[in-house]
Amino acid sequence: xxxxxxxxxxxxxxxxxxxxxxxxxxxxxxxxxxxxxxxxxxxxxxxxxxxxxxxxxxxxxxxxxxxxxxxxxxxxxxxxxxxxxxxxxxxxxxxxxxxxxxxxxxxxxxxxxxxxxxxxxxxxxxxxxxxxxxxxxxxxxxxxxxxxxxxxxxxxxxxxxxxxxxxxxxxxx
Numbered sequence: 001x002x003x004x005x006x007x008x009x010x011x012x013x014x015x016x017x018x019x020x021x022x023x024x025x026x027x028x029x030x031x032x033x034x035x036x037x038x039x040x041x042x043x044x045x046x047x048x049x050x051x052x053x054x055x056x057x058x059x060x061x062x063x064x065x066x067x068x069x070x071x072x073x074x075x076x077x078x079x080x081x082x083x084x085x086x087x088x089x090x091x092x093x094x095x096x097x098x099x100x101x102x103x104x105x106x107x108x109x110x111x112x113x114x115x116x117x118x119x120x121x122x123x124x125x126x127x128x129x130x131x132x133x134x135x136x137x138x139x140x141x142x143x144x145x146x147x148x149x150x151x152x153x154x155x156x157x158x159x160x161x162x163x164x165x166x167x168x169x170x171x172x173x
Contacts, residue, residue, distance in 0.1 A: 010107075021101055022164060025096055025158075047078060103116050103117050117172065127161065132158060136154050
């Protein structure tokens with residue numbers, strides 16, 4: 001696939017007078033985020049307990065139902081512990097970002113998101129150790145305990161996050 005081929009999808013979603021300000025893809029690597037501090041220990045405990053359950057059910061051999069019941073939990077544990085990293089890498093390889101003068105278009109696999117430039121939520125820039133950056137667009141979410149910030153969408157792990165922010169600042173609003 002040549003460099004422009006992955007971005008041709010956006011032409012169908014652009015209106016008259018709309019033009020591309022920036023386009024890019026997430027960089028490879030940097031699969032660890034801040035949530036890994038919680039997710040890795042949790043996924044390890046989940047996997048260890050589900051494997052223990054499965055081994056106990058197999059040894060007792062009283063009920064095949066209990067053996068079959070544990071299989072999905074082991075599969076979930078494997079996915080949480082290692083599979084999600086492969087899925088993240090797979091999706092990043094199939095992710096394209098396009099910023100036009102009117103909207104942000106994100107293609108991730110076969111899904112396309114479009115965000116109107118006039119209604120963009122506030123953004124937070126996170127610069128990673130490898131020099132790449134992520135723009136997190138947040139919105140206020142109501143919970144029982146009041147309001148808190150939630151992530152609406154992200155332009156993640158791009159090489160020059162300053163160019164992305166400048167393109168967003170240049171949008172017609």
